[in-house]
Amino acid sequence: MEFEDDAFVLSARLHGESGAIVELLTSAHGKYAAHVAGGGSRKARPFLQPGARVICRYRARVSDQLGSAAIEPVGEGPAALFDDPLALSGLQAAAAVAAGALPEREPHPGAYLAFEALTGALTHPDVWPAVFVRFEAGLLQDLGFGLDLSKCAATGTTDDLVYVSPRTGRAVSRAAGEPYRDRLLALPPFLLAAQYGLNTGDVAAGLALTGHFLEAFIFGPLNRPLPPARLWLLDRLSEAGRL
Secondary structure, eight states: EEEEEEEEEEEEEEETTTTTEEEEEEEEEEEEEETTTTTTTTTTTTGGSSTTTEEEEOOOSTSSOOOEEEEESSSGGGGGGTHHHHHHHHHHHHHHHHHSOOOOOOOHHHHHHHHHHHHTTOOOTTTTHHHHHHHHHHHHHHTTTTOOEEEEOOTTTOEEEEEOTTTTTBEEEEHHHHGGGGGGGEOOOOGTTTGGOOOTTHHHHHHHHHHHHIIIITTTTTTTTOHHHHHHHHHHHTTOOOO
């Protein structure tokens, strides 16, 4: 089995004296792990950081066994964010969420595109935390657990949608949800339309929303917690006053 594909590095760990096992999110083939010869070297480590963009040339003798890959870096990758530790934390958190949520060797082009959009936004400090929420919402959508924010689950109205049911992921209007507000999740307006902009607390509400469904539908059934990198990101966003 052989293929060449655009990819993002999700993780890398040393293997043997100089190699590395690298987990990749590819554009057309999904998440793949591969042995990269020389991946543990000082020269290779910078472009095997989580979030690095690469071209992957994958080869395996048997399709269901670990193959090998030749990796070619594309662009600066995470190095472009070294002066912005908060954005670098966002990139690492996104890579950890994707690595934990996506199944092996199953195409998920929507997840790749969502990750790509996030990496393009990380140089815009006022924007990328909201794009991170959209990335997680896109990941849920691509895995079959998308939020339905088109209309109120109770009344069918499309106006004044301010809540989400924690059970179904469907939007609820203010009037229909008011008696149950303590049991509903807040719906930040920017998830409905970009023109609403961002208000204080919107990013926190968005991360609570996507985090709930990632935990309930993906990580929980796998008996895994949400990745520590995501929890650290919330702490750092809070410390920076960005929630």
